Amino acid sequence: MKLLIRGGSVAAGYGASRRYADILAERLLPRAVEVIVRSRHRETTFDGVATFPVDIDPFRPDILLFNFGVDDAFQGVYRSEFQENLVQMIRLARLRFGPEVVLATSHTFDDPYDMDAVTIFYRSLTIVASDLDCLLIPVHHHFAGYLEEKGLTSKDLTGPDPRYPNDRGHEVIAEAIIEGLSKLLPR
Template identity: 35%
Template sequence: MLLAGAGAGAFAAAARPATILVVGDSLSAEYGIARGSGWVALLGERLAREKIAASVVNASISGDTTSGGRSRLPALLQQHRPTHVVIELGGNDALRGLPLAMTRENLVQMTRAARAAGAQVVIVGMQVPPNYGRRYGDDFAALFGSVAKAEQAALVPFLLAGVADAAEADTLFQADRIHPTAQAHPRMLANVWPVLAPLLKQR
């Protein structure tokens, strides 16, 4: 069963090998940790163990925003022709104090571009620390779900669930208190996998 509203593009995607394109920021670009230890690399290993025929393209860039991802996405879609696009962006928008309306619009346009190219979309949610203010924090966290619902995309509610809110959170972050350690990345994949895997098995 395909996502509701996926349209003819999703049927076309079923005719080609599965390719998962991850468009993210430093949380997906293995910032500060050994290459091959980030959640995207671990995703590739999980696919192999599960014998799911899918390749992974990590197009994540440390420091990237939703505006940067939106500008990069058309070329990435053309080059890699993904069947699935994972959008992990937005955290740097908040760190830079960018308007929530801009973040929302960029996520909407990225989702629509990916779907128009025949890909199913997973939006990865993020949250900000309490010092940003409760209202801003709540509105920021909610926008990922609202975009996913409006655009009929799949949603990972919070990439750092079980990391940022863990009892041992101090041990799961690098010295900057922003970027997770390698120890945290299996938990991050554990948040993504239950959302992404069913989409792969629908093909």
């Protein structure tokens, strides 16, 4: 089984020595799940649409996980454009190879203005997941619960730039994604 992760900086693991995709690959290996990462720093859903023929199509994954939103929020992508780009990628994937499609949010932010900015995109992921019958993994809820349980703040799980989780932040994201994917994965 192939799981392909397509997203921006968070999915690419920018700023971390061990990204959540590496943790997923390790933990899912015993279940015969191959994790493929086609994510790059600062890429938005516009890049996802533009590179679909190279980054997604040739791999024909069984599970296609999109983890966009943070870069879109901080690079001036409109919410409507974000949603339309996701819809295009999902429809194209379903037409060409019929994967299970998963949409994942990302981490939380301590700064309320930053959190407001990404919340708009996290809501958009919820809308698209509902409209197109995709699995939604609300990573930010898991992340917030972890912070509360451990008495931490988001900055404890990010690097100097709060857009990029550190290694510990990627571990928390990996936990949320594995939990969310559990119904799609072989035992």
